[in-house]
Amino acid sequence: MDKYISTPLTNEVIESLQVGDYVYITGLIYAARDAAHKRIFEAILEGKEIPLDLNNNIIYYLGPTPAREGQVIGSSGPTTSSRMDKYTPLLLDHGLKGMIGKGKRNQEVIEAIKKNKAIYFAATGGAGALLSKKIKKSKVIAYEDLGPEAIRELYVENFPVVVVIDSYGNNLYQIINQSS
Amino acid sequence: MRSMRIIHTEDIIKNIKEMCIEANVTLASDVEEKIIKASSEERVSLGKQILEQLCENLEIARNEFIPICQDTGMVVVFLKVGQNIYIQGGSLEEAVNEGIRQGYQQGYLRKSIVSDPIIRENSNDNTPGIIHYEIVSGDCLEITVAPKGFGSENMSQIYMLKPSDGVEGIKKAVIDTVKNAGPNACPPIVVGVGIGGNFEKCAYLAKKALTRNLNKRSHLEHIKRLELELLEEINQLGIGPGGLGGRTTALGVNIESFPTHIAGLPVAINICCHVNRHVTRSL
Numbered sequence: 001m002d003k004y005i006s007t008p009l010t011n012e013v014i015e016s017l018q019v020g021d022y023v024y025i026t027g028l029i030y031a032a033r034d035a036a037h038k039r040i041f042e043a044i045l046e047g048k049e050i051p052l053d054l055n056n057n058i059i060y061y062l063g064p065t066p067a068r069e070g071q072v073i074g075s076s077g078p079t080t081s082s083r084m085d086k087y088t089p090l091l092l093d094h095g096l097k098g099m100i101g102k103g104k105r106n107q108e109v110i111e112a113i114k115k116n117k118a119i120y121f122a123a124t125g126g127a128g129a130l131l132s133k134k135i136k137k138s139k140v141i142a143y144e145d146l147g148p149e150a151i152r153e154l155y156v157e158n159f160p161v162v163v164v165i166d167s168y169g170n171n172l173y174q175i176i177n178q179s180s
Numbered sequence: 181m182r183s184m185r186i187i188h189t190e191d192i193i194k195n196i197k198e199m200c201i202e203a204n205v206t207l208a209s210d211v212e213e214k215i216i217k218a219s220s221e222e223r224v225s226l227g228k229q230i231l232e233q234l235c236e237n238l239e240i241a242r243n244e245f246i247p248i249c250q251d252t253g254m255v256v257v258f259l260k261v262g263q264n265i266y267i268q269g270g271s272l273e274e275a276v277n278e279g280i281r282q283g284y285q286q287g288y289l290r291k292s293i294v295s296d297p298i299i300r301e302n303s304n305d306n307t308p309g310i311i312h313y314e315i316v317s318g319d320c321l322e323i324t325v326a327p328k329g330f331g332s333e334n335m336s337q338i339y340m341l342k343p344s345d346g347v348e349g350i351k352k353a354v355i356d357t358v359k360n361a362g363p364n365a366c367p368p369i370v371v372g373v374g375i376g377g378n379f380e381k382c383a384y385l386a387k388k389a390l391t392r393n394l395n396k397r398s399h400l401e402h403i404k405r406l407e408l409e410l411l412e413e414i415n416q417l418g419i420g421p422g423g424l425g426g427r428t429t430a431l432g433v434n435i436e437s438f439p440t441h442i443a444g445l446p447v448a449i450n451i452c453c454h455v456n457r458h459v460t461r462s463l
Contacts, residue, residue: 102422126234129237130240
């Protein structure tokens with residue numbers, strides 16, 4: 001079912017979404033991947049301040065290509081989410097509500113999604129040119145030294161994703177696996 | 181004695197630069213045609229939507245010069261070096277890396293290489309590439325540039341099977357690898373398989389298999405049959421585009437084989453996403 005939502009997320013919106021829903025997201029989201037996750041994770045453990053507001057927000061697992069002149073951002077598809085699994089439960093416990101990536105998550109992440117009433121979306125892997133057109137603003141807000149892995153704040157309009165793990169812990173990949 | 185043909189490193193640099201950029205914004209026509217065909221034939225609605233996105237993505241990439249995928253990869257370069265050529269102007273390896281450096285800088289491609297696997301600092305120019313040299317007869321230099329993303333690379337496998345495992349063992353290895361890759365490898369995928377040789381040879385063959393045209397089957401009858409049977413079986417797994425269900429899990433299975441030892445049956449499976457990039461030029 002097609003649904004249109006905006007950020008920041010609310011429990012009401014999250015509860016209304018179910019696995020297999022085709023969702024269009026509008027609003028501010030953050031881009032962060034491997035190296036940025038490691039830093040955020042370590043900062044939280046050390047009790048330090050982190051450079052983004054996790055509360056009710058979405059992190060997109062993305063490291064874009066450089067933008068040409070006149071472009072908002074370069075190619076911008078999702079990277080494989082499982083590499084973030086180690087860090088994700090802690091981020092969810094600290095307010096993160098949504099993630100956009102591609103591919104499987106481990107059981108700890110699924111449990112943390114359920115516990116924190118969060119949600120995991122998949123964007124289409126390898127559709128970076130198309131997805132870049134849905135990003136209307138982009139700025140690096142932290143860890144600029146990480147180059148493509150810096151944290152970005154993005155404003156997206158009707159960014160297309162599919163609900164893969166909903167707040168009830170249902171997992172679309174597993175459902176497909178069992179039905180085939 | 182036959183005279184040597186001179187090829188200048190400047191030519192090599194220029195060509196590799198252009199090939200890196202070209203490979204990342206346009207797909208070879210055989211791969212693109214398979215995606216378009218799959219998009220019209222897929223019956224599962226989410227899977228079909230994903231394939232339609234991929235078709236639109238390829239249009240945007242080509243028309244607006246935006247990389248097809250943000251993971252513009254680690255560059256693999258296959259060089260067929262004619263034994264009657266002389267490379268003038270410096271080292272061949274440095275020329276290849278300089279071509280990659282210029283291509284990734286001037287083409288606005290992502291720099292995805294860390295200089296040390298443990299220290300993990302970005303080399304900031306996407307070098308070094310991985311170069312495979314083959315010395316052949318003649319006076320040409322054939323270059324294939326194949327940037328490879330790591331979403332699918334990470335899902336690849338090597339199996340050191342026993343001779344008694346036979347064709348069934350090979351099939352099981354390929355199917356298990358594809359199943360395990362599931363949505364992570366960005367299906368629809370291309371499956372490159374290397375059979376025989378030894379540990380490193382089969383991995384090389386699997387990578388090389390990915391650069392073969394998807395409409396071209398092996399010239400060996402028993403390997404051709406295996407390619408067709410595996411493609412059929414993979415597409416019955418139901419993984420589908422994006423791993424969201426459907427019949428389009430793989431666009432093709434290419435197998436390369438090589439003689440092996442009486443005690444072994446090495447099999448390597450190199451998974452590639454639908455952005456199966458490779459460009460070949462001959463100098």
